[in-house]
Amino acid sequence: MALLCSVLGLALWSAQAVAAGVPSGLPGPPPGAGTGLPLPPSPGAAPSPTTDGAPVTISGTASGPGLLSGTASLSGKRVSIPLACNAGGRVTMSAPGLGTMAQAKYSCAGGRSTARLTLAAATAKRVNSLGSVIARLAFSQGEQLSLALGPRVPAAGTWTSYYGLACNSPAANQAELLAPNFTDTPSTTIDVRPWLAWYTSATGWQWIGTQGTSASSWYSWTATPNGVAEWLTPPATITPWAWGPISVAPGHGIYVIAVFEVIYWYSHPVYVWHYARSGGGPNATVTYCEYP
């Protein structure tokens, strides 16, 4: 009996030991990154007025699997994707232009799993030549996630604007997101899709958009050399788009980071996604807001 308790204890300790702590990687691209884009803006038309993001709560619980890192390295034809899970399942990887890339079953033990996928030689060759792709992961539980995959995945950028995710603001166990003050020369209409990625050791990275879990809206503004034209309030004050309060359930060990996808509607449009800065205090910048 003592031996059994020791074994059980060891198993529980191992699971917790593996799972506990800060995220092993950043969340990577948001769900459906680069897809579901709005149509180009109408000629000459000013962007329609937008509303701020509605209050939202991060519960710290999730039903489906979550990635432990949103970046995975392709080694030859093989890729291993560490998961937080509560049950085994099946995952299908695909990417625009590459179709279905690979499928694999995974089993879940101690809240952790690794989905091991093998790509067809031609597909792996293509990914290797591209350097990196945004792959879509469809799980049998219905969850759809995105993953930056490749032999040379570039480090994701961070919006340099002072604005971003303010931790423990306006109160403890809350956060408030202010959109970066997007600048561009010459002035350009932009469409922006905001996201919050949150992590616990039990859930991995999960996504919330302004439309709920894994769903967010596009917002249209004008990026000028001095910032977003629609946020300028005379005399030269800026009221950026805001999303909050973001309430975070205490006691789950939750980490939160914000992401913005942006389309710059140049004659040849450009799509990018970056993390937003997180503020740990008046002047401190941290990777993510932390809620023990």
Add this chain to the structure above:
Amino acid sequence: MRQLPTVNTHSENHPRRTRRARCVALLAVVLFISSATATAWAAAPAGPPPGLPGPPPGAGSGFPAPPAVGSTPGPQPLGPASTIPSHVSGPGLTNGTAHVQGRKFSLAIACQGGGRVTVAASSVAGGALAHASYSCRGGRAVAQLTMSAADAGKLRSLGSAVAVAKLGGQTASVTLESRSTPPLYWSDGGLECSLFGNDEPYSVAPNFTVTPAAIIDVRPWVAWYTPAHGWRWLGTNGVGSSSWYSWTATTAGVEQWVTPAGAVNPWTWAPIHVSAGQNTYAISAFEVIYWYKNLRYVWKYGPSVPSGTSVSTYCSFP
């Protein structure tokens, strides 16, 4: 003595084997028919088009009325969601430019059968310039044409002319040129190949500039090529038909496209759906009339942008 054909009236084959034999025979017939059909349609050489599509349908004709004195263009509709048809009928050109050497030139044709082609160019002669028969092999034909010495001389003096080729019930525009000239491209705008997905390009109008400012009428097109059908044209009104759009071109660009905050939102035509698996290539073209005192007409291709800032001749949809 000639032997009568024998008929097997008795078989020792097991019934299952008989069924299998019938199945094999049926399969062979089906395979033969499929293979014959495939040969007729798929024998056309795969790969990129051998040449650019040339001028759009009715290039330089069907002009709108000049703008009313003192008027400014009103709001213009966006290009509608469109689909490039996966199948079209009749022959098509695989190169919209023909070089005339002496009195002779040839037209490269994607075909399903032989036929006859007649070429006319109103800027060179009133009637037909040349006509010829062609036979089709492996989905391809080359029609060899000869024009009169007088017409060839007129074309030499012009350098090039937009001609109309009638073949198999189809009409295609073609540039006849006595001197080889590089194709003309608008410096911006064009066809975005893959922003919305790998089979969903869209067209962006170039930000037309001109000094002094002038009202312009613009007719947008997308030409698409498949090995089986050659070049075909899609306009905002459907296959082979497009609308004129009216704006004011200024030194800084199109006046009506500037937003109150100073951004430039050009006219777009989106999305344009392409059927996957057809080995389709596409390129945009824009005809423009500058309504100066003396009208000026020009058509050029738009650049194709596979992704980001890279530029290519065509968008490719395997």
